[in-house]
Amino acid sequence: MKNKKTNRMLVILVGTVWVLLAISSWLSPSQEISASERRKLAGFPEITLKSLVTADFMESFEQYAKDQFPGRFLFRTMKAYVKFYPLGQKDNNGIYIQDGYAVKMEYPLNEASIQNAADKFRYLYEKYMEGKDVKTYLTVVPDKGYFLSQANGYPSMDYPKLFEMMKANTDFAKYIDLSDILEIEDYYKTDIHWKQEKIAKAADKIRGELGEEKERAGQYKTIEVETPFYGVYYGHSALPMKPDNLKYLTNDLIDACTVYNWETGKTTTVYDTQKLTGNDPYDVYLSGAAALLEITNPNVNNGKELVIFRDSFGSSLAPLLLDGYSKVTMVDIRYIASDLIGDYITFDDQDVLFVYSTSVLNSSAMFK
Amino acid sequence: MPLEKCAVQISILSYLNSDGMVFSSITFLYYFLPLVIGLYFVCPKKLKNGVLLFSSLIFYGWGEPKYIIFMVLSIVVNYILGLLIERHSGSAWGKRWLIVSVVFSLGMLGYFKYVDFFIENVNSLTGLSVPLLKVVLPIGISFYTFQILSYTIDVYRKSTKAQKNLLSLATYVAFFPQLIAGPIVRYTDIAKALDSREHSLMKIRIGIRRFLFGISKKVLIANSLGELCKIFADSQERNVLFYWLYAVAFTLQIYFDFSGYSDMAIGLGKVFGFDFQENFNYPFISQSITEFWRRWHMSLGTWFRDYLYIPLGGNRVGKMRWLFNIFLVWMLTGLWHGAAWNFVIWGMLFAVLLMIEKLWLGSFLKKMPKSISHLYVMLLVIISFVIFDAPDLSTSAERIRSMFGMSGLPFTGVQSVYYLRSYLIIFVLAIIGSTDLPKRIIGRIRKTPFGSIALTGAEPVVCVVLLLLTTAYLIDASFNPFLYFRF
Numbered sequence: 001m002k003n004k005k006t007n008r009m010l011v012i013l014v015g016t017v018w019v020l021l022a023i024s025s026w027l028s029p030s031q032e033i034s035a036s037e038r039r040k041l042a043g044f045p046e047i048t049l050k051s052l053v054t055a056d057f058m059e060s061f062e063q064y065a066k067d068q069f070p071g072r073f074l075f076r077t078m079k080a081y082v083k084f085y086p087l088g089q090k091d092n093n094g095i096y097i098q099d100g101y102a103v104k105m106e107y108p109l110n111e112a113s114i115q116n117a118a119d120k121f122r123y124l125y126e127k128y129m130e131g132k133d134v135k136t137y138l139t140v141v142p143d144k145g146y147f148l149s150q151a152n153g154y155p156s157m158d159y160p161k162l163f164e165m166m167k168a169n170t171d172f173a174k175y176i177d178l179s180d181i182l183e184i185e186d187y188y189k190t191d192i193h194w195k196q197e198k199i200a201k202a203a204d205k206i207r208g209e210l211g212e213e214k215e216r217a218g219q220y221k222t223i224e225v226e227t228p229f230y231g232v233y234y235g236h237s238a239l240p241m242k243p244d245n246l247k248y249l250t251n252d253l254i255d256a257c258t259v260y261n262w263e264t265g266k267t268t269t270v271y272d273t274q275k276l277t278g279n280d281p282y283d284v285y286l287s288g289a290a291a292l293l294e295i296t297n298p299n300v301n302n303g304k305e306l307v308i309f310r311d312s313f314g315s316s317l318a319p320l321l322l323d324g325y326s327k328v329t330m331v332d333i334r335y336i337a338s339d340l341i342g343d344y345i346t347f348d349d350q351d352v353l354f355v356y357s358t359s360v361l362n363s364s365a366m367f368k
Numbered sequence: 369m370p371l372e373k374c375a376v377q378i379s380i381l382s383y384l385n386s387d388g389m390v391f392s393s394i395t396f397l398y399y400f401l402p403l404v405i406g407l408y409f410v411c412p413k414k415l416k417n418g419v420l421l422f423s424s425l426i427f428y429g430w431g432e433p434k435y436i437i438f439m440v441l442s443i444v445v446n447y448i449l450g451l452l453i454e455r456h457s458g459s460a461w462g463k464r465w466l467i468v469s470v471v472f473s474l475g476m477l478g479y480f481k482y483v484d485f486f487i488e489n490v491n492s493l494t495g496l497s498v499p500l501l502k503v504v505l506p507i508g509i510s511f512y513t514f515q516i517l518s519y520t521i522d523v524y525r526k527s528t529k530a531q532k533n534l535l536s537l538a539t540y541v542a543f544f545p546q547l548i549a550g551p552i553v554r555y556t557d558i559a560k561a562l563d564s565r566e567h568s569l570m571k572i573r574i575g576i577r578r579f580l581f582g583i584s585k586k587v588l589i590a591n592s593l594g595e596l597c598k599i600f601a602d603s604q605e606r607n608v609l610f611y612w613l614y615a616v617a618f619t620l621q622i623y624f625d626f627s628g629y630s631d632m633a634i635g636l637g638k639v640f641g642f643d644f645q646e647n648f649n650y651p652f653i654s655q656s657i658t659e660f661w662r663r664w665h666m667s668l669g670t671w672f673r674d675y676l677y678i679p680l681g682g683n684r685v686g687k688m689r690w691l692f693n694i695f696l697v698w699m700l701t702g703l704w705h706g707a708a709w710n711f712v713i714w715g716m717l718f719a720v721l722l723m724i725e726k727l728w729l730g731s732f733l734k735k736m737p738k739s740i741s742h743l744y745v746m747l748l749v750i751i752s753f754v755i756f757d758a759p760d761l762s763t764s765a766e767r768i769r770s771m772f773g774m775s776g777l778p779f780t781g782v783q784s785v786y787y788l789r790s791y792l793i794i795f796v797l798a799i800i801g802s803t804d805l806p807k808r809i810i811g812r813i814r815k816t817p818f819g820s821i822a823l824t825g826a827e828p829v830v831c832v833v834l835l836l837l838t839t840a841y842l843i844d845a846s847f848n849p850f851l852y853f854r855f
Contacts, residue, residue, distance in 0.1 A: 006824050007569035013828040014576055017835060022398040058389070058430045065394040066843050079840040087592075087797075090790040093844070107783070108604050155783045238844065 021070075028070045036235035038279045041067040076238035084239070090154070095237040098152050101189050102233035102241060103144045109157035110362050111165065117364035118169030121354055124309065124338055125172045128347040135350075136173040137209060140166055141194065141313045141357040147184040162358055173354060176209045178202050188244040191231020192359065193282055196316040197222055197247045203320035210306070210351050212324040220249035220320075223271075229281050246281050253299050254319050262292040262344060263335075270295065270319050285315035291335035292344055295328040302326060305350040309333060314355040325351075334360075337368040389430035390548075391579075391632045392587050394842055400427065408640065409567075417539045417562065420640065427544040428507065435506035438476065443538045445472055446516045447531070450523045454530035462524060469520040477513045480505050485707035508548035510704060512541050514671055519555035521675055528556045536562045545636035549629045551647035551667035558642050565641035575638030577831055582631025584834045587841045589798050590624035593617040596791055597757075603783055610784035611771045617791070619753045620798040623652065626665070652749070652802045655741040656733045657721045660749060668704070672697050694726075695719045705756070710764055714756045721748060 031041050045051065045060035052058075069075065083089040090096055094105050125136060140163060149156030159179075167175045186198035194202075200220065228243030248271050259268050268287055275283035286293060289312065306325045308314050310332060322328060329345055360366075389396055404423040411419050429436045449469040456462040484500045491498055519540070522528045531537040540562055546553050600614040630647035637644045651663035661669050673682075680693045695716070702715020725733065733741045751768055758764030769775050800806065813819035 003570065006827070007573040010573045010828040010831060011569055011576065014580075014831045014835065017832050018398075019402060021835075021839070022402040025394070025398045053433055055431055055433060058395075062393055062395045065399065069394060069398075069839075069843050072843055075836075075840040075843045078836065079844045082837060082840070086793075088790075088793040089592075090786065153782075153786060153789070155786050 024070045025065065025068070028068065030068050033279065034067070034072070034235070035279065036073050036230065036238070038232060038235060073238065077240060080238040092238065093236050095233050096154055097237065097239065097241075098148045098154070099184070100241075101144055101148060101184060101187065102231070102237050102239075103148050103154070104192065104233060104236070104359070105149070105155060106143055106145050106359055106362060107149075107155040107157045109159075109162055111161075113362050113364045114162055114165045115169065117356065117361045117367065118166055120333065120338065120364065120367045121170050121309070122172065124333075124341070125170075127338070128342060128345070129352060130172070132347050133349045134347055134352055135210075136352045136354070137176055137206070138166065138170050138173040138354040139176040139178055139206060140361065141355065142179050142182065143192065143357055143359045144184060144187050146179065146358065147182075147187075157358070157362060159358065162361065166361065170354075173352075174209060176206055178205065181205060188229070188231050188246075190234040190241050190244050191229070191282060192233065192357075193231070193313060193316065195244075195247070196249055196285065196320070199317060200249065200320060203317060206317075206353070207321060207324060210321075210324065210353070220251050220254075222247050222249055225276055225281065225284070227276055227281065231282070232280070246276075246284070248284060248316075249320065253297065253323055256299050257295050257297050257319075257322060259286060260294045260296070261287065261290050262294065263290060270322075282312070282315075286318060286330065288312075288315070289332065289335065290330070291332055292341075293330040295322065295330070297322050297326055297328070300324070300326045305329070307331065307345060307347070307350050307352045308355055309352070310355045311357055311360040313357045317355060321353075333368055334366045335368070389427055391629070391636075392583055392591075392838070392842060394839070395430075397583075397839070397842070405639065417535055420544075421535060421539045421542060424539070424542040424544040424547060428542060428547060432504075432507060438480075438506055438509075439512060439542060440538075442473065442476060442512070442516060443541050444534070445469075446520055447534050447537050450520055450530040450537070451532070453520060453523045457524070457526060466520060466524040470517060473513050473517050473520075477509055479503065480509055482703075482707045511550050511552055512547060514552045514668075515541055515555070518552070518671065518675065522554070522556050528559055531555075531559070531562070543637075543642075545633040545640070545642075546644060549626070549633070550665075551630050551633060551644055552671050553644050553667070554671075557645060561642050567641045571638045571641065575635040575640075577827065578635030578638060579632050580635075580831050580834045580838070582628045582633075582635055583838050585624045585628030585631065585801070587838045587845070589794065589801065590621045590628060591841065591845060592791070592794050593621035593624070593798065596787060597621060599783075599787060605781045605783040606770065606775075607778045607781045607784055608770065608773050609780045609788065611767060611777075613784060613788060613791070615750050615754050615767070615771060616795065618757050619750045620795070620802060622753060622756075623648075623802055624798060650802065650804045652746065652799075653742070653804060654745050655738060656725055656730060657718065657745060657748060658725050658730065660745055661718065661722070668701070672701055676700070691723055694723055698722065709761055710755050710758050713761060713764075714752055717748075717752055717755065 030043055032043075033039065034041050042060065042063040044064055045057050047057055050056075051060075066072075080092045083092050084097070091105060095102050096105060097103075121138070128134075129136060142159060145154070145156045146159050148154070163177075163179065181201055182194070182199075186202075187194050225246040225248075227246075229246035230241075230243050234241050234243070250271065254270050257270050259270055260266075261268070270286060271284050272287040273284060275281065275287060280288065282288070286295075295318070300323065302325075304325045304327075306321060306328045308318055308321075308328065308330050310318070310330055311334070314330065314332075318328060318330060331341060331345070333341075389400065391397075400423070404419070407423070408416060408419045425436055425440075428439060446469055449465050449472075452465040453462050453469070456465060480503055483503055487498050487500055490496060519528075519531075519537070523530045531540070540553075540555055540558060541547075543553075594617075596617045597614055600610060600617075603610070627648040634644045634646070645667060647665060647667050649663040649666065651660050654660035654663055677693055677697045680696070681689060682693065683690050685693070698715045698719030699712060700715070701718070702711045702713070705711045705714070733744070736744075751771075754767050754771070755761075755764040758767060766775065770777055773779070810823065814823055
């Protein structure tokens, strides 16, 4: 009798949970995107005779079932909790949490990639700048692992070697070292990037090296975005971290600048506030990823031009470098082939700055 | 080209990328299984086998629909041969039809699994350049071939009657719980249940519990350890500690992966009213290699014993013939696991160890302290799985040398220490979970009045938690397929 009750209890309880989950996964409406993961979710795959025979349908179906499972983020969070706490694992999906900062493990140092990046920069220099009245500069932005990994026992790339390799292989450019003035507090806790409101000191150092004497730190108006900022590592780690506050620095000079996007043909402002409600609020800086942008500064008439070869870290840095230049051109060679740049920029009398993060240099195969 | 380099990689590494339906998938857990169970219990008794066969064919064809035809062909041919063997029982024709069945079944297996391995080896030995056929191995062919062979051989031996109902035979061969990764179910074990079986809440409860424990072993433990093995493979850091972490992780991974699958198969069988034989019995607590093989993949070991070793004469022959029998059985056991030389060497290593134990070491081991004999077993088992997992013989030799500090590598490194810390609890859980200690503890608790009540109350809660946790891991996972998918 007792056994019968036990049998019924288990079958009913487990069966109910199972069936409820199954039914809800069948009936839940499909979501288009995952905000936390910043990606498009798989939709129900097309059923055709060909897709069934080749098993393409079946292959896509599992991805659909995973992506559209009800409470997906909750389940991902559950997994992350179990990994981090009862199982004592140090990272989830390659992201670890140290001192409240979500950090992606970047290791090992990919020397071939660093060499490839340096070779690409040299190629750009030799093709467009050599023999011209162009001054070139290079700065490398350390990722968060530079500050937190080694001291806390996490595997990390050999940062000193990375800096040395970049310096040694880009002797055509003056190296601007930021590693000694940046701190972990200058970065978002949930995102890969640095905080613009914390890098005026870095901008001042770069401006000083570029020949601009005036320090601008403290001379900006700080605008704080009301919406909480959940960075890219928030979604990757799947842990319920507190959001960051996203701020941007502006002044009349920056407000007056216009940004022309060569790809879309659209002109916007330096801070594209419409992006604050999009997938990645960090795109507020110069509207996010773009192959080629031209910033016109109507309040500076000295005719000086700055060309910045950059990754996403450059988006928040560039507004702080505007005051010395009539025009600033931003180039991202992850999205435009190096050989095409000459169609848009004539190099003859500019300052050229390469700004790249250690993470991108370590995966430079994406450079075109 | 050295022989070991030319091994065709129908091996464990290629199984990792299969696309078929597996138990540990959202598709199976929340689409296929609820629908099949619902349909099965709604249907009248006479349609139940039809439901199982139909759903098994969908399950099998999910990843590779075209290979259904080979399984169906195998079933139909052996159904006819079974009837013919029975009809001509006792005459020369009975034996002839059995030979046809064996040649047909092993021919299919040989073609799909070994033909490219054979061509590569012929090429390397003769210098020829015969092009490879690049045959893709149908999922589960090694398992269902052995099941079919057990059927026709048992009919020939008159251990069972030939199945007159094609649908029943097809259900036996194609039954999805054990189709793709075993256990290798003998026809004689479930012949009665195919015609008439009992369904009860007790069986369903035991089945659900067993399935959930199995899937948790696979998803929570084996997959986590598999990630560590992948990290090791992808890493540039090499040191003694990292090699040991990898070797122990892989040994535990393959146990939890395969025994987890067997648990799921046995559990699902129970839900549908079948009782499958156990496939694992805590092999890592063994005190000798002989004992290890009595506890590891028992359905394969007993299959080779009953259908090869004993027909060859077993140990009731001269010493040399006996040793040859052991050698042949274990070489084929290795080859059954994959068409590559490392699997052959793996099998032959066990042949040598078993011979040594049977001739000299066995009695000595019995007198040794348990800890020493246990250490001996685990050391050799770990080494054997390093050979098993290596892409070629030179890699396995290099890995074993490195484990014992003979490659001039440092003892530790940043990554190995990090991953030791990161996986320490999983290692401890896996090691304890691979022994019978949890079972013994639960047994003791159950004997106390309060413990029995507590366990009864905790059982459904634990099952729900395991279901939710497994779901969480599956949703977030990208590393999932079973290791024994294509053996």
